[in-house]
Amino acid sequence: MAQYLLNLIQPDGDAPPPPEFLEPIMRDIAALNEEMRAAGVWVFAAGLHPASSATVLTPSGHDVLVTDGPFVEAKEHIGGFTLIDAPDLDAALEWGRKLARASTLPIEVRPVADGGE
């Protein structure tokens, strides 16, 4: 069994979307998490604060520099992630598809190195 990280790619907004927009999405994601647990594929999941809250640490000689993040300036950042067990990419993509539908966001599927071996 391998592991895959499903990253939710979230656009950086000035203001968070209104609750009436978010509520059904959060409900769908919670339901999917339950479905993943029931299927035995769910390993871990978390939502993140906006990328503007990030801090970057960069090794420099003997020191480590502290700077305001995020590390890469972009219009979208990882807004949350789910780690799953899946036998192969096709199985991981199937769960990723469900997460894309539930979250209404693009999903980046990354295989975990030596996952589950």
Next chain:
Amino acid sequence: MTSIEAVFREAYGRAVAVLTRLLGDIDAAEEAVQDAFLTAVQRWPVDGVPPSPAGWIVTTARNRAVDRMRRESTRTERYVRAATEAALLDGPGEPTEEEGIVRDDRLRMLFTCCHPALAPAARVALTLRLVGGLTTAEIARAFLMPETTMAQRLVRAKGKIRDARIPYRVPTGADLPDRLAGVLAVVYLVFTEGHTASAGDELVRTDLCAEAIRLGRELVELMPDEPEALGLLALMLLTEARRTARVSPTGELVPLPDQDRSRWDTALVAEGQDLVRRCLRRGAPGPYQVQAAIQAVHSDAATAADTDWRQVVVLYDHLTALAPSPVVALNRAVAVAEVDGPAAGLAALAGVELPRSHLLPAVRADLLRRLGRTAEAVEAYDAALALAGTTAERTFLRRRRDESAAPDRSEGT
């Protein structure tokens, strides 16, 4: 190409497909098959080519893989066991691969190479290498790319198959239609790149067309019940039949109405038309079958004037319903112009958008020229010239443009 090279190309895909299943790794499979080829180069000139060269390569590659596994302690236990067991399954030197098993392995390889998680260019390169058996150098040459770039592309793609665990499996159920369409698209992409080379001085790159047709024949052999595979092969054969008539001795593009139809390859036309009839009888028309049927109508006409354009319009309407696209709309407009005149064709072009392609302005230019709207025609030819990619296309467009601008002078000479 020598006979040994031809045998190698044929055997490569079959052998790598079988070995990938046994070893669970494409790179290890390729290494084993290349080892077997080295042995063949030494032995065949002395012992003669074996009766079943592909079977011999598979058996030898399998034995080489076992040897290699035993030598290299770094390999995981799993590979050693799989290979050893596989080797033990058949007697020494027997070309034992049953045709059905090889067929399944080749299908697995095809679907793996054409997996949607791979970039389209990577799918094409992998398919030509691992299914078609072309060398990296040959693929690089066909796409006018440095060999190192093509090698990197293949290494990266194989790395993704391994790291992301793209399964070595023929998709089933609901996934199959989409995935099959993806496989057909890769083969057709190879063909169109050969037929209308997007860059360079040559209008047609014959090597790519030949490879695409070879892959198309293989698809039909592997999936004899899939009418779209038949349709794709028919479409490629009917297009390929016109290859020599499509380019003038000076390398200029000759459009369909102006082609010398006696130069069409009658054997390819007959085979293509037979395939069209065969697949349409199945009663499950798809985009490739309808496109092939359109080409079959053209192939039926002894002269351009004999073309059954009404039938062509009907088929384009059908194609629009199945797989609408700007290119389909453009070709439909050309057919409409033949049935109802250039003004109707121009009207059918309304709303068609095809940015960055010379095709739309080129068709507009021709319709405007036939309507006698010279200034607009010249303007459209200029727009087409600015976008045309190959020398042959530009030469054709420039001549048409100059004829439109000064009809008296060009008609006289």
